[in-house]
Amino acid sequence: xxxxxxxxxxxxxxxxxxxxQKAVSEISLSVPRGSVFGFLxxxxxxxxxxxxxxxxxxxxxxxxxxxxxxxxPKQLEQALPKVGALVEGPAFYPYMSGRNNLIRIDxxxxxxxxxxxxxxxxxxxxxxxxxxxxxxKVHAYSLGMKQRLGLANALLKPxxxxxxxxxxxxxxxxxxxxxxxxxxxLAAEGITIFVSSHLLSEIEQLCSHxxxxxxxxxxxxxxxxxxxxxxxxxxxLKADRIDELVELLKSQGLSKxxxxxxxxxxxxxxxxxAATLNQLLxxxxxxxxxxxxxxxxxxxYFVNLTGEGFEVVR
Amino acid sequence: xxxxxxxxxxxxxxxxxxxxxxxxxxxxxxxxxxGEGPPFLSQVxxxxxxxxxxxxxxxxxxxxPLTIAVVAGDTIAGEASLGTLRYLLIAPVGRxxxxxxxxIGTIVFALAxxxxxxxxxxxxxxxxxxxxxxxxLSGDEISLAESIGxxxxxxxxxxxxxxxxxxIGLFISTLTxxxxxxxxxxxxxTGVSQILDNLPQLSWLHEWLFTHYWLDFADILRQPIELGSxxxxxxxxxxxxxxxxxxxxxxxxxxxxxx
Numbered sequence: 001x002x003x004x005x006x007x008x009x010x011x012x013x014x015x016x017x018x019x020x021q022k023a024v025s026e027i028s029l030s031v032p033r034g035s036v037f038g039f040l041x042x043x044x045x046x047x048x049x050x051x052x053x054x055x056x057x058x059x060x061x062x063x064x065x066x067x068x069x070x071x072x073p074k075q076l077e078q079a080l081p082k083v084g085a086l087v088e089g090p091a092f093y094p095y096m097s098g099r100n101n102l103i104r105i106d107x108x109x110x111x112x113x114x115x116x117x118x119x120x121x122x123x124x125x126x127x128x129x130x131x132x133x134x135x136x137k138v139h140a141y142s143l144g145m146k147q148r149l150g151l152a153n154a155l156l157k158p159x160x161x162x163x164x165x166x167x168x169x170x171x172x173x174x175x176x177x178x179x180x181x182x183x184x185x186l187a188a189e190g191i192t193i194f195v196s197s198h199l200l201s202e203i204e205q206l207c208s209h210x211x212x213x214x215x216x217x218x219x220x221x222x223x224x225x226x227x228x229x230x231x232x233x234x235x236x237l238k239a240d241r242i243d244e245l246v247e248l249l250k251s252q253g254l255s256k257x258x259x260x261x262x263x264x265x266x267x268x269x270x271x272x273x274a275a276t277l278n279q280l281l282x283x284x285x286x287x288x289x290x291x292x293x294x295x296x297x298x299x300x301y302f303v304n305l306t307g308e309g310f311e312v313v314r
Numbered sequence: 315x316x317x318x319x320x321x322x323x324x325x326x327x328x329x330x331x332x333x334x335x336x337x338x339x340x341x342x343x344x345x346x347x348x349g350e351g352p353p354f355l356s357q358v359x360x361x362x363x364x365x366x367x368x369x370x371x372x373x374x375x376x377x378x379p380l381t382i383a384v385v386a387g388d389t390i391a392g393e394a395s396l397g398t399l400r401y402l403l404i405a406p407v408g409r410x411x412x413x414x415x416x417x418i419g420t421i422v423f424a425l426a427x428x429x430x431x432x433x434x435x436x437x438x439x440x441x442x443x444x445x446x447x448x449x450x451l452s453g454d455e456i457s458l459a460e461s462i463g464x465x466x467x468x469x470x471x472x473x474x475x476x477x478x479x480x481x482i483g484l485f486i487s488t489l490t491x492x493x494x495x496x497x498x499x500x501x502x503x504t505g506v507s508q509i510l511d512n513l514p515q516l517s518w519l520h521e522w523l524f525t526h527y528w529l530d531f532a533d534i535l536r537q538p539i540e541l542g543s544x545x546x547x548x549x550x551x552x553x554x555x556x557x558x559x560x561x562x563x564x565x566x567x568x569x570x571x572x573x
Contacts, residue, residue, distance in 0.1 A: 055404045058570035080406035087404070091397025095318055105398075109405035153401065 007066070008033045008161045008192040009054060014063035016049050023049045025216040026063065031194055031209070033160075036187045038203040038224075039196040041213035042306050047196045048088050050213070051165050055085055068160055081111040084159040086167055090150025094139035098130060098149050101138060106156050124152040129178065143170035151179070161192040168202050180206055200302045210298075214306040224298070231301040235272060237264040238290035245286060252277065263290065321423065324381045328427050331377060332369035332435030336362075340442045362439025363448055363461055366432040367535070370472055373431055374528050379504040382476050385423045386483020387497030389416040390566065394491040394573040409567050417484050417559070424476040428469040436465060454537035464534055471531045471544055478524035478554030479504055485562040491573045521546070524554050 009031035016024040024046040031037045041047050052058040054065055056076040065072040070079040092101045102121045106112050112120075125134045128148040138146065147170050154162055167183070168176045183206055187193050197203045204224075211221040220227060235254075239245055245264065246257055254266045278291050316322075339358050357364040370378075390413075393399035402412060439445065448461040456464070483500040490496050507525040510516055520526050527547035533540040 052400075052570075052572070055400075057400055057403060058572060059568070077406055077408065080404055083404070085404050087400055089397070091401055093396065093398060100317070105401060105405055108402055108407045110411075111406070 006033055007031060008035075008068055009037075009194060010066040011050075011054070012064050014050065014053060014065060015061045016046070016053060016058065017061040022216050024053070027213070027216075027218045029211060029218065029221070031192065033192050034187075034190055035209045036183065036193045036195065036207045038200075038207035038210045039194060039213065040198070040200055040203070040210060040302060041196075042198055045213045045306070046216040047198075047213055048165055051085075051087055051163055051196065055083070055087065055163065056080070057087070081109070081157065082160040083163060084154030084157070084161075085163040085165075086147075086150045086154050087163070087165050089166070089169060090146040090153070092138040092146065092149060095137060097135050097137055098141065098145075098152075099125065099134040101149065102153060102156060105153060112157055120156055121152075124155045127155055127182070128152045144172060144175050147171055147179075148175070151182070155186075159191055161194060162186060164193065164195045166197055167195060168197070176202065200299050204298055212302060212305050219305045220301075227301065228295065228298060229270070231296045231298075231304075232267045233270050233272065234294045234296065235264075235266045235268045235274065235277075236290065236292050236294050237266070238262060238288070239264075239281065240287045245281075248281070248284065252280075268293070321385075324384065325426060325430050328373065328378070328381060328430045329434035331373050332365050332431060333438050335369050335372065336365050336435070336438040336442050357449075358439065359443055361448055362441070362443035362445040363436055363458075363465070365439030365443070366435025366465055367468060369435040370428065370431050370468060370531070371529065374472070374475075375508060378427060378431070378472070378476070379479060380501055381427055382420070382424055382479055383483055383497045383500035383504065386420050386480045387487050387495075387500050388493045389420060389484050390487040391490050391493040391496045392487075394571070395493055397573060399573065400571050403571060410563060413484065413488075413559075413562055413566055417480065420480045420484065421473070421477060424480060425469075425473045428472040428476070429466075431472075432465050432469045436462075450535050450537050451532060452536040456537065464539075467534050467539075468531045471534060471547070472528075474544075474548050474551055475528045475531075478551040478558075481555040481558035481562070482524070485558040485565065488562050488566040488569065522550070524550065526550070 007030055009029055011027060011029045013026045013028060014024060015022060015026050027046075027050065029039075029050075039047055039050075049058065053060045054067055054072065056073045059073065067079040068082055070076070072079065092098070093104070096104065099121060102124065103117060106117050106121065107114070122131070122134075125131050128151045130145065130148050130152060133141070133145060138149070141149065147167065151164075151167060154164070162183075164183075168179050171179060180202075183193055183195065187206075195203055195206070207224055209222065210224050210227055212219050220230070237245070242259065242264070246259075249257055249264070249266060254268065256267055258265050272293065274291055274293050278288060281288050281291075336358070339355065355368055358368055390399065393402060403409065445458070447455045447457055448464070449455050479500065482503060483496065486499045487493070487496040504525060507523045511520050511523045511526055527543055527550065530543035530547065533543045
């Protein structure tokens with residue numbers, strides 16, 4: 001398959017079963033190389049389990065995985081050196097300094113060069129803004145600092161793909177912005193970035209592609225522009241003589257009218273001509289104070305797909 | 315491992331055993347009749363070098379296995395509970411390689427612990443008691459230099475004795491993400507093995523128990539050295555290492571790392 005070469009991650013019918021429950025159910029992801037791929041889903045939707053399978057930490061119950069063209073888990077050792085990852089939060093030895101933690105994990109990796117180790121560690125620390133705290137023991141780190149150290153760990157070597165599971169967890173707004181900028185600059189270098197989050201707003205501005213997962217299934221996937229287009233365009237109207245207005249809209253073939261306290265909202269086809277409608281309204285002497293077409297935000301689209309509410313789905 | 319304070323604290327505690335022992339013996343003027351108290355104890359006052367042997371003997375049933383179990387139980391479960399296991403595996407470190415490196419680390423600790431016992435014993439014994447040529451259990455006398463050689467052999471023997479329990483600890487450690495559980499289970503197994511070894515009804519089982527030859531290091535203190543027990547011990551321990559090493563690998567190589 002020629003397509004396989006352009007994909008950084010490809011899964012087909014990937015399933016993970018824990019007992020009777022399917023944590024991940026037949027998902028097929030296609031992450032193009034060079035993309036910033038947002039992997040979105042509420043807590044407990046199976047995102048981290050999927051990432052664990054992609055990284056060979058857990059075995060798939062069914063389905064196939066390809067990571068950078070290598071079948072997983074068969075060629076795990078060939079793929080992993082090219083992958084930087086942050087999985088379910090950072091984890092370090094609390095009794096060692098941040099810098100020594102990085103040195104230790106890099107020495108454990110027999111694919112990495114010992115000669116350049118110190119220099120690589122220091123530049124990774126600098127990149128995430130931890131240089132000043134690098135000699136402190138990790139147990140004295142705040143969650144945000146640990147998160148940064150986790151990112152530094154992912155950046156220890158030149159990577160082809162970064163898999164980042166909730167990278168902004170625990171960061172203050174300033175830190176979140178920095179991580180976003182970091183991701184942007186890494187993406188600009190051509191590194192594929194696969195970033196999971198339960199908050200669309202965190203990643204919406206970053207991503208070129210998006211997959212939405214809920215209850216173990218992928219409910220939407222694709223280029224972010226395509227996904228935006230899939231959501232229904234709406235007409236928003238503010239005018240007087242509401243009852244007559246509703247009648248008029250119905251006569252124009254617009255149903256599903258919803259009345260809000262100060263305006264009317266109607267779903268319309270994407271190519272709807274608002275100007276012509278406006279002309280008609282003016283002709284009928286309506287006092288129109290607002291008429292516009294609105295594209296629902298991705299946020300709304302996301303909530304529509306995953307369902308609202310705080311309850312964990314299962 | 316040796317960057318951890320805990321490791322050093324355990325070694326310090328190990329070193330404390332001969333020190334306590336030597337002070338206790340030195341401060342009580344009472345002469346023990348030969349044969350009273352643990353073996354060797356009466357020899358300590360006559361020759362300080364016996365402190366190390368006596369301390370090893372006293373530490374073997376419980377204290378040494380306890381520190382060993384802490385280290386062995388921590389190998390995989392400790393990494394899993396910190397979450398660092400997943401980062402090691404995706405670094406990537408192969409699972410087999412990780413197990414082997416971890417196991418070697420525990421052996422290094424065992425070596426450090428047994429030699430600590432002996433060296434601390436030798437030093438404190440030399441300070442508090444006269445030292446000189448050692449009278450062996452067989453009645454022969456060997457020179458100071460030679461007795462230091464014997465001390466090293468005894469420590470080495472004890473390290474070999476620990477390889478079995480280390481492998482058991484490693485295996486248990488792959489089963490859980492709670493290091494304390496793995497440590498406790500390893501200690502319990504050591505206890506069970508020693509109890510079984512003391513039941514004459516189970517004598518057929520005794521030579522298969524990993525604790526069976528632990529105290530036979532006394533054979534090193536005969537002239538000529540009797541290496542028969544050393545060999546059977548090494549063989550038995552090797553068997554345990556092979557079996558539990560294989561179990562640990564078969565478990566760990568297919569395990570889903572969910573911590």
